[in-house]
Amino acid sequence: MTAMDQPSPADQAIAADHVIKRFGDGDSVVRALDDVSVTIAKGEFFTLLGPSGCGKTTLLRCIAGFETPTSGRILLSGRDITREPPNRRRVNTVFQSYALFPHLTVAQNVAFGLEMLGKPRAEVSRTVDRMLSLVRLDAFAARRPDALSGGQQQRVALARALATQPEVLLLDEPLSALDLKLRKEMQSELKRLQHETGITFVFVTHDQEEALTMSDRIGVMSAGKLLQVGPPREIYNRPVNRFVADFIGETNFLPALVEDGQVRLTSGEVVGQGQGQGRVTVAIRPEQLHLALPGDGGAIPATVEGSTYLGTDSHVQLRLVDGSRLVARVPSQPSGDLALPAGTQVGLRVAPGAVQVLAD
Amino acid sequence: MAMSSSAETAAARRRGRSGWLLSTPALVLLLLGAAGPLLVVLAFSLLSKGEYGGVALPVSGQAWFEIFFQRDIFDGTISPAKAHLAIFWRSVWLSLATTLITFVLGLPTAWFIATRPERQRALWLFLITIPFWTNLLIRTFAIMEVIRNEGLLNTTLIAMGAIDQPLQILFTDWATLIGMAYVYLPLMVLPLYAAIDRFDMRLLEAGYDLYASRWRLLRRVILPIVRPGIVAGCILVFIPSLGAYVTPRVLGGGTNMMVGNFIELQFGQARNWPLGASLSMALLIIVMVALLVYVRASAREGRDG
Ligand SMILES: Nc1ncnc2c1ncn2[C@@H]1O[C@H](COP(=O)(O)OP(=O)(O)OP(=O)(O)O)[C@@H](O)[C@H]1O
Numbered sequence: 026m027t028a029m030d031q032p033s034p035a036d037q038a039i040a041a042d043h044v045i046k047r048f049g050d051g052d053s054v055v056r057a058l059d060d061v062s063v064t065i066a067k068g069e070f071f072t073l074l075g076p077s078g079c080g081k082t083t084l085l086r087c088i089a090g091f092e093t094p095t096s097g098r099i100l101l102s103g104r105d106i107t108r109e110p111p112n113r114r115r116v117n118t119v120f121q122s123y124a125l126f127p128h129l130t131v132a133q134n135v136a137f138g139l140e141m142l143g144k145p146r147a148e149v150s151r152t153v154d155r156m157l158s159l160v161r162l163d164a165f166a167a168r169r170p171d172a173l174s175g176g177q178q179q180r181v182a183l184a185r186a187l188a189t190q191p192e193v194l195l196l197d198e199p200l201s202a203l204d205l206k207l208r209k210e211m212q213s214e215l216k217r218l219q220h221e222t223g224i225t226f227v228f229v230t231h232d233q234e235e236a237l238t239m240s241d242r243i244g245v246m247s248a249g250k251l252l253q254v255g256p257p258r259e260i261y262n263r264p265v266n267r268f269v270a271d272f273i274g275e276t277n278f279l280p281a282l283v284e285d286g287q288v289r290l291t292s293g294e295v296v297g298q299g300q301g302q303g304r305v306t307v308a309i310r311p312e313q314l315h316l317a318l319p320g321d322g323g324a325i326p327a328t329v330e331g332s333t334y335l336g337t338d339s340h341v342q343l344r345l346v347d348g349s350r351l352v353a354r355v356p357s358q359p360s361g362d363l364a365l366p367a368g369t370q371v372g373l374r375v376a377p378g379a380v381q382v383l384a385d
Numbered sequence: 386m387a388m389s390s391s392a393e394t395a396a397a398r399r400r401g402r403s404g405w406l407l408s409t410p411a412l413v414l415l416l417l418g419a420a421g422p423l424l425v426v427l428a429f430s431l432l433s434k435g436e437y438g439g440v441a442l443p444v445s446g447q448a449w450f451e452i453f454f455q456r457d458i459f460d461g462t463i464s465p466a467k468a469h470l471a472i473f474w475r476s477v478w479l480s481l482a483t484t485l486i487t488f489v490l491g492l493p494t495a496w497f498i499a500t501r502p503e504r505q506r507a508l509w510l511f512l513i514t515i516p517f518w519t520n521l522l523i524r525t526f527a528i529m530e531v532i533r534n535e536g537l538l539n540t541t542l543i544a545m546g547a548i549d550q551p552l553q554i555l556f557t558d559w560a561t562l563i564g565m566a567y568v569y570l571p572l573m574v575l576p577l578y579a580a581i582d583r584f585d586m587r588l589l590e591a592g593y594d595l596y597a598s599r600w601r602l603l604r605r606v607i608l609p610i611v612r613p614g615i616v617a618g619c620i621l622v623f624i625p626s627l628g629a630y631v632t633p634r635v636l637g638g639g640t641n642m643m644v645g646n647f648i649e650l651q652f653g654q655a656r657n658w659p660l661g662a663s664l665s666m667a668l669l670i671i672v673m674v675a676l677l678v679y680v681r682a683s684a685r686e687g688r689d690g
Pocket residue numbers: 048049055056057075076077078079080081082083084231
């Protein structure tokens with residue numbers, strides 16, 4: 026992470042400072058969070074991305090106050106809240122299960138937090154009305170949650186959590202229970218809500234596409250560690266290690282040699298510039314590879330092994346002369362026909378700057 | 386169309402008739418088993434008392450009159466039957482207090498059981514139901530052994546130096562209350578457990594996250610959602626408490642009677658079967674009215690949130 030990514034103290038919404046969380050003891054100890062430090066700016070849409078069991082929920086629960094870190098601190102606007110109970114933190118959660126109160130109507134659900142804060146009755150009903158129209162549920166105010174669809178319940182949960190104007194809103198895989206179409210709809214809905222309320226969102230997902238399209242910044246986690254934090258473009262184009270490169274999008278990993286800043290594939294061709302020295306692994310995105318005629322100046326000779334039609338484009342599986350395999354992404358032709366039968370000899374060009382030398 | 390529809394109704398009628406036929410045994414049993422005895426009791430309450438117990442003609446409202454009023458044997462003046470009303474009143478307040486005590490003790494108990502790991506719960510529920518395996522009389526005598534003047538409680542308190550005279554608990558209303566709370570506690574715990582078991586614990590985090598204190602969580606989230614269990618538990622405790630017989634008899638002594646004991650007295654020593662029968666009917670009416678009011682009130686509160 027570069028210095029520029031660090032918000033200045035005045036702009037900090039939430040920060041984790043060397044947070045470690047262990048569950049269990051003795052032989053069965055689990056390090057759910059392994060020295061996590063991150064600072065999230067006010068008004069930011071921050072996404073935690075990582076595979077199942079990597080500690081995303083645990084980090085969110087530490088921020089919400091449902092778990093106390095084994096060590097380290099949680100800061101809200103620069104203030105240490107590590108030991109404050111959840112009902113004292115101006116942080117609200119949208120739970121994956123929604124956790125709507127089944128005995129209350131939609132309006133009463135949204136009013137709950139405001140009433141607990143002791144807001145006057147008139148203000149409560151005004152805010153509830155505003156929230157319900159914000160999530161477009163005005164017509165459902167008197168319904169019980171069990172008479173709503175999944176997407177509607179989701180929006181009630183959002184309205185309920187937003188009603189009290191928290192400093193930070195935590196969303197734990199809020200869209201994972203929705204079908205694809207509704208999911209897309211809610212993604213833009215969430216962006217709109219965040220834009221209109223200006224509240225800091227910390228969003229958890231294990232869907233990399235969701236993370237890339239929605240976030241201002243992404244934190245990629247694995248096994249309790251925060252591996253990389255940065256804007257989507259940086260995470261996608263400059264992954265710090267093999268895990269991040271592999272987890273975000275599709276990538277070709279190739280063994281290579283770095284000499285005097287030149288990256289040379291084991292098949293012999295120089296494909297770009299890079300830091301380091303000696304044997305390394307490089308990552309090249311499939312869409313950064315272009316097909317050319319064999320023997321074209323500087324093109325890497327390769328053999329087509331097969332192709333997969335994907336609609337807007339096709340995946341072409343290729344083999345280099347040294348036997349290493351990779352995939353290129355080729356835009357579909359109007360005819361729909363790629364005309365690249367297995368065994369075809371082609372040339373490969375690597376887009377300038379597409380080669381990423383990985384740390385490990 | 387007309388043909389087929391009349392054929393259909395005929396078929397439906399046949400089905401309806403065979404339905405009635407099929408349920409006849411159950412209906413007969415219900416009538417004989419439940420309504421029959423009740424009708425007998427009602428009839429007895431409207432007859433005169435026989436010379437050596439039993440009932441005799443003519444039909445009379447005397448027994449019902451006697452519940453509320455008494456006629457002076459010398460000058461024939463009529464005054465309210467204070468003793469009877471006191472017995473009713475004691476029954477009602479002891480039953481209400483029993484219900485309250487079992488609720489206050491039963492809620493945390495049921496909560497505790499429902500939050501144990503799955504495999505431990507069966508064991509805890511088993512422990513709760515163990516008292517049912519022993520005769521009620523024996524359990525009541527066991528309580529007596531604990532609270533009598535030379536009993537476990539008093540000797541312990543004296544040994545600890547907390548008191549120097551034994552507390553007279555036995556043969557007071559307190560003894561009856563302790564005994565009934567002990568006997569009926571499982572009837573409160575079980576329905577509460579069933580309701581709490583269905584309660585989604587994640588709602589607690591949701592409430593806590595939305596600035597609710599622990600007390601508010603209890604009032605605004607837990608109690609409204611487990612209400613059906615509370616209603617069931619209160620009914621299961623209140624009704625048998627009101628008719629309790631063994632516990633007040635053994636622990637309350639002869640003087641602190643409840644309605645159950647008083648009714649028994651009428652059929653036994655007092656040889657006033659009509660009064661016993663009318664008291665039984667009065668008890669039944671009280672229970673039904675109480676139930677109606679309670680269920681209505683809790684349904685309304687449930688609706689209003
Ligand atoms: N209360 C707990 N007791 C013991 N271990 C726990 C507890 N909560 C979480 N863990 C462990 O901590 C690790 C991280 O869990 P966490 O729920 O944070 O993962 P996650 O990233 O949210 O996964 P998912 O995407 O599946 O929700 C897991 O190995 C999990 O088993």
